Ligand code: ADP
């Protein structure tokens with residue numbers, strides 16, 4: 001067996017329990033079956049060492065996160081995850097690293113019943129690209145482009161934890177829960193499926209609320225007003241983030257992997273009852289374009305609402 005065959009061997013444990021796979025790993029392509037009445041949702045995300053995760057991140061966490069960020073995109077679309085492919089570029093075939101990487105990948109893949117159906121393996125600087133695929137009934141996908149004036153802007157869970165953990169990475173007393181929020185994000189797959197029938201629009205928060213919400217506003221041709229003190233924070237965040245850091249971490253920090261969902265006010269109680277994670281209303285969609293941030297006393301909060309951007 002050559003080196004790359006050995007590497008591929010590590011991934012056979014990730015193909016179990018596959019649904020709708022006519023042909024899996026081993027041929028030139030996988031063959032997947034799309035049931036009648038469903039659309040295939042496809043998304044790709046790459047993680048590059050030093051850019052998307054700190055250089056010293058464990059192999060387990062890298063495996064977890066590479067899949068998590070992709071499942072988060074499927075969730076934001078209202079799609080149910082089914083399959084993924086893995087393009088792996090490795091500096092060397094380190095058996096210990098590989099088995100830890102696959103372990104992290106497999107734990108999350110099993111939680112969401114997704115199967116590895118193919119990929120590619122090359123040598124080079126560490127980089128992981130996953131393409132995730134899921135199914136959504138025709139007409140039920142949640143687009144960025146359909147937010148309506150008057151909608152409540154809701155977020156799942158809490159924001160800012162991962163950005164805080166990144167900022168305080170080397171602090172020895174940093175609570176594990178904060179570190180886990182950075183290294184092992186929980187994609188909101190179930191919550192998204194539960195919210196699908198109520199959501200006018202959704203996006204997953206990967207680059208910071210301000211920038212990500214702006215994508216929804218632009219796609220929908222609307223604006224928004226956000227109450228910054230109403231943005232949900234974890235107990236640990238409250239303890240560890242200084243007042244000056246707070247707004248920047250929650251609005252521009254990134255890596256939250258929570259959902260931001262626009263829901264008509266009359267639908268909110270039913271949406272909350274259906275959703276397995278807490279939904280917090282942080283503002284409203286407005287006819288007036290632009291994104292405005294308000295303090296509790298009604299005064300405007302000024303910030304550069306671009307979020308985290310590559311190449312800028
Ligand atoms: P090809 O030269 O046709 O691209 P490869 O040798 O790259 O073939 O791959 C052979 C088979 O192994 C293919 O089915 C491919 O999908 C699978 N494969 C290769 N690398 C990976 C990987 N990292 N994860 C999962 N499957 C992989």
Ligand code: MG
Nearest residue numbers: 119120121122
């Ligand atoms: Mg190949």
